[in-house]
Amino acid sequence: MATNETPLSVRGLTKTYPAFELRDVSFDLVPGAITGFIGRNGAGKTTTLNSLLGFIRPDGGEARFHGLDMKTSAEEIKRRIGFVSAGMTYYTHKKLKTITDVTRSFYPTWDDGAYKRYMAQFSLDESKTPAALSNGMKIKYALALALSHGADLMLLDEPTSGLDPVSREELIEIFLSLRDAGKTVLFSTHITSDLDKCADRILFLQKGRLTADMGLEEFRSAYLLAEIQGELPESVKALTKGVCRVRDGFTALLNAEDAKRLDVSCRPATLDEIMVHLDKEESAQ
């Protein structure tokens, strides 16, 4: 049940393109939690985020941020959220100082002290241009801007895509520190191993449809992975939620309850394995 304390409440979001449809997406974000928004490329994660931010006009549904309707209170909402996208590099040849000066003027709540702290913490030099920054540093700069205007909800679109493992680890630590500070984070990614380390909740999008909205542990413990040498037994085939071919046989994702009834050895599945198997099953249908 969404209240004014719910940082983001989405109901029945739909958007139809000739080759893709976002279908009736509904969810509530839990305050102070990191929610991983997962799905393969093209599942509709960016379409959802762009709809929430008003970049694209949804065909139906509504998004409420702290009870405020995006359709009527977009400016107030945008003062309270921070949006970071790995794919966006703004004004590549302008100095960070210039970009910051302009950004600052739009936010009455801008905290210069916080900005300086984040710039120092992220080792960012204001005299540099975005073109001179690595991908990880660009994300950190975008985060510094978002955090300095007091955003309490961070919408992150594939922030760790294209980063090396060390930079990804650094960012994950930053996201965890944001959660510790009471910020709510919606973290869209297809690199699910990052979420294994930091997410509290999972939203799983498949072909434009939200198929899971639950705690990470609940999501993971709902499935077990059977590793089968040679041919796939009919009993497994009948119950599996997705099968992948591997070098010596198959891996099959099973509901944890079903797995207990079968005479096959199973182990807990990673988020990555769950997503891949479920998506294979969805594609096969």
Add this chain to the structure above:
Amino acid sequence: MKLLKKEFRLCLHPTAPLFLALAAMVLIPNYPYAVSFFYLTLGVFFICLTGRENHDVAFTAALPVSRKQIVEGRMLLVCCLEALDLLAVGLMLWVKGLIGFTPNEAGMDANIALLGEGLIVFGLFNLIFFPRWYKDINKVGVPFLLASAAVFVYILLAIVSTYAIPFVRDCLDTQDPAFLKEKLLFVGAALLFFAAATWLSARLSVKRFENVDLQL
């Protein structure tokens, strides 16, 4: 004003202020001076083109501003540049008067009526370029081509009119201060056209931009 500041600090392409210097083209003997106004519109094209490469609209749309304000901010920047260009041409007309006026065989003389031609060029450009561009901000070339085509047709007609239309030939295309009242009337009418065209352009642009999906 915040958006105008953002436009000047983050979006202004270096060629746009440089093209203001082309106002000095009115010092060239026998040249279609109205073409100098076209160069400023080329600067506007570069502003929109580099804006696309710099994800300017994505940056601005994420700020706490409405889409209407985004359009108004950009059009205000362009109107400021157009006003500066008219001012620069006005300055060069004065300089030309000092160094020695020569009649122009390739269109309007270097006189105050030329500013009226500039206002018509800018009004036409604004009217065609912006509503078309705000239908799809990722396509800058086609709106610019269409607007430029209209501008060049007008410039051609303006040149022909200095030979074919008696009022233009005998009153407007003359050395200042002759027929000053007629020239000021022409500039006034052109100013009205510019204001109406730019107002209509802004309305159409906002309407289209409000409904468009930003494929960023």
